[in-house]
Amino acid sequence: MVTITGLDLKNPTILAAGIMGTTGASLVRVAKEGAGAVVTKSIGPSPEEGHPNPSMLQLECGFLNAMGLPNPSYVDFTKEIEIAKKEAYVPVIASIFGGNADEFVKIVQGLSPAKPDAFELNLSCPHAEGYGAMIGSDPIIVKEITSEVCNNTDVPVWVKLTPNVTDIVLIGEAAASGGADAVVAINTVRAMAIDIASGYPILGNGFGGLSGPAIKPIAIKCVYELYDKLDIPVIGVGGISTWQDAVEMIMAGASAVQVGSAVFEGLDVFSSISSGIDSFLTEIGYDGVEDIIGLAHEMV
Amino acid sequence: MMRPVNSVIIKIVDDSPSIKTFFFDTSFDSSTAGQFVMVWVRGVDEIPMTLSYNNAITVQKVGDATSRLFELVEGDSVGIRGPFGKGFTLPEKDNRILVVAGGVGAAPLAPLVEYAKDLGAKVTTVLGARNAYELVFKNRFFAVGTLHITTDDGSEGRKGFVTDALNELDVLGYDRIYTCGPEVMMVKVFDILQDAGALDRAEFSLHRYFKCGIGVCGACCMDTSGIRVCKDGPVFNGMQLVGSEFGKYKRSASGQRVEV
Numbered sequence: 001m002v003t004i005t006g007l008d009l010k011n012p013t014i015l016a017a018g019i020m021g022t023t024g025a026s027l028v029r030v031a032k033e034g035a036g037a038v039v040t041k042s043i044g045p046s047p048e049e050g051h052p053n054p055s056m057l058q059l060e061c062g063f064l065n066a067m068g069l070p071n072p073s074y075v076d077f078t079k080e081i082e083i084a085k086k087e088a089y090v091p092v093i094a095s096i097f098g099g100n101a102d103e104f105v106k107i108v109q110g111l112s113p114a115k116p117d118a119f120e121l122n123l124s125c126p127h128a129e130g131y132g133a134m135i136g137s138d139p140i141i142v143k144e145i146t147s148e149v150c151n152n153t154d155v156p157v158w159v160k161l162t163p164n165v166t167d168i169v170l171i172g173e174a175a176a177s178g179g180a181d182a183v184v185a186i187n188t189v190r191a192m193a194i195d196i197a198s199g200y201p202i203l204g205n206g207f208g209g210l211s212g213p214a215i216k217p218i219a220i221k222c223v224y225e226l227y228d229k230l231d232i233p234v235i236g237v238g239g240i241s242t243w244q245d246a247v248e249m250i251m252a253g254a255s256a257v258q259v260g261s262a263v264f265e266g267l268d269v270f271s272s273i274s275s276g277i278d279s280f281l282t283e284i285g286y287d288g289v290e291d292i293i294g295l296a297h298e299m300v
Numbered sequence: 301m302m303r304p305v306n307s308v309i310i311k312i313v314d315d316s317p318s319i320k321t322f323f324f325d326t327s328f329d330s331s332t333a334g335q336f337v338m339v340w341v342r343g344v345d346e347i348p349m350t351l352s353y354n355n356a357i358t359v360q361k362v363g364d365a366t367s368r369l370f371e372l373v374e375g376d377s378v379g380i381r382g383p384f385g386k387g388f389t390l391p392e393k394d395n396r397i398l399v400v401a402g403g404v405g406a407a408p409l410a411p412l413v414e415y416a417k418d419l420g421a422k423v424t425t426v427l428g429a430r431n432a433y434e435l436v437f438k439n440r441f442f443a444v445g446t447l448h449i450t451t452d453d454g455s456e457g458r459k460g461f462v463t464d465a466l467n468e469l470d471v472l473g474y475d476r477i478y479t480c481g482p483e484v485m486m487v488k489v490f491d492i493l494q495d496a497g498a499l500d501r502a503e504f505s506l507h508r509y510f511k512c513g514i515g516v517c518g519a520c521c522m523d524t525s526g527i528r529v530c531k532d533g534p535v536f537n538g539m540q541l542v543g544s545e546f547g548k549y550k551r552s553a554s555g556q557r558v559e560v
Contacts, residue, residue, distance in 0.1 A: 025526040057381070263516055
């Protein structure tokens with residue numbers, strides 16, 4: 001059991017945004033597979049179809065994607081959150097995106113009747129014009145949006161950060177000063193792949209974001225820096241597919257971890273990571289996850 | 301690693317005024333009937349298509365990508381990834397199998413019946429279409445066993461729907477039943493088989509909007525169990541579909557519910 005921003009999680013694995021999160025039923029399925037909490041697909045102000053396909057592909061070192069924030073709008077998604085809340089029996093976190101503070105607030109107010117357990121602000125999607133990292137790279141905007149959202153909800157607010165900035169700590173501090181209860185790091189790293197038979201960029205959007213094993217060391221360093229400088233919890237995400245990855249992320253400073261593209265290998269990834277963490281803690285003689293959060297900082 | 305494989309079109313066959321089969325120089329010999337590939341029409345879109353031969357797809361012109369595909373000629377190329385998903389449960393040697401195919405839904409079933417025939421299974425097919433021109437792979441089904449044909453306008457075979465022919469067959473006399481076609485057709489087949497107590501021996505090849513195509517994004521998840529059509533399917537046993545959204549609604553590219 002871990003507690004993050006007041007939410008009790010049966011284990012520290014969380015389904016990352018944008019993965020198996022388009023419907024209430026799929027969120028329930030992932031919860032039943034063992035996730036300690038689930039984050040929805042990012043939900044915006046109006047229905048969007050996203051970028052044309054190909055929208056995701058497996059590469060030598062990870063996964064490349066550019067979905068383009070497809071979503072049915074907060075109006076239609078309310079009933080999906082209600083389903084997840086009723087049947088998942090784990091905290092349900094609503095990931096949301098907008099182009100400015102007013103849009104974020106509108107979505108928060110629209111989704112609140114469905115009683116999500118927290119909001120995760122997507123200020124980090126690397127390939128959506130006018131959204132995500134486009135505004136999430138500016139500390140002033142990040143602080144303003146975070147602050148407006150916090151003023152309009154009673155549930156915890158998490159801010160998901162982009163690594164595609166010179167200094168992620170500046171953005172993390174902006175979120176914290178805006179009142180964020182936690183930061184989530186990292187979203188995907190901007191990347192691209194080209195089809196050499198034709199010269200075409202493969203993704204429908206041209207470029208996208210890299211996830212999977214290749215970005216784990218980047219995520220570890222970002223989480224390490226954020227843990228060092230912030231007084232709010234850091235939730236680690238990026239390239240986690242095994243319990244060893246999760247333990248490493250926690251030792252860097254993460255209070256919990258999110259798992260995304262690793263579901264490609266199987267939805268049992270959540271239970272295998274959480275049971276692996278438990279065995280590891282027991283074997284070494286730790287009382288719980290909190291004993292190893294940020295452990296690496298004590299060694300240097 | 302799974303980048304699109306450059307695949308050159310080596311032959312195009314006109315199956316009907318709106319349906320063509322494209323043969324490629326890339327062959328998916330390890331594929332199982334019912335599995336699909338993602339076909340990337342460069343600069344337009346990437347779409348899921350079931351294999352109608354190890355090296356071919358059979359396409360109905362319905363949208364941007366298929367329209368562009370119809371403009372391509374022999375020697376042009378597309379990018380193909382796959383095969384993906386779960387195909388049909390293959391029949392065994394002594395099985396009697398029943399296949400119910402509607403329109404371009406015949407595409408994944410033709411290689412299945414040829415596999416079954418080679419194995420020694422006994423094949424019965426109900427093939428339906430709007431009219432005689434749209435009876436896809438009629439000769440392939442005819443060559444491997446008994447064939448019942450229905451057309452909506454009566455231009456060939458029996459005038460009516462596949463369900464009219466199905467209603468007159470003893471479905472419990474077959475070890476395995478396979479169906480693919482428009483969902484409004486398949487749900488009627490589903491109802492007949494459920495009433496007859498034959499749902500557990502039946503498999504349905506489903507269609508939903510695919511985004512990632514590899515089981516990660518969740519765009520094709522069905523209610524109420526959250527099964528992913530691209531990864532857990534596209535072929536499902538009838539029992540998996542009981543109480544599901546099948547035949548009722550599906551989700552659009554944005555995730556909004558739309559009626560089937």
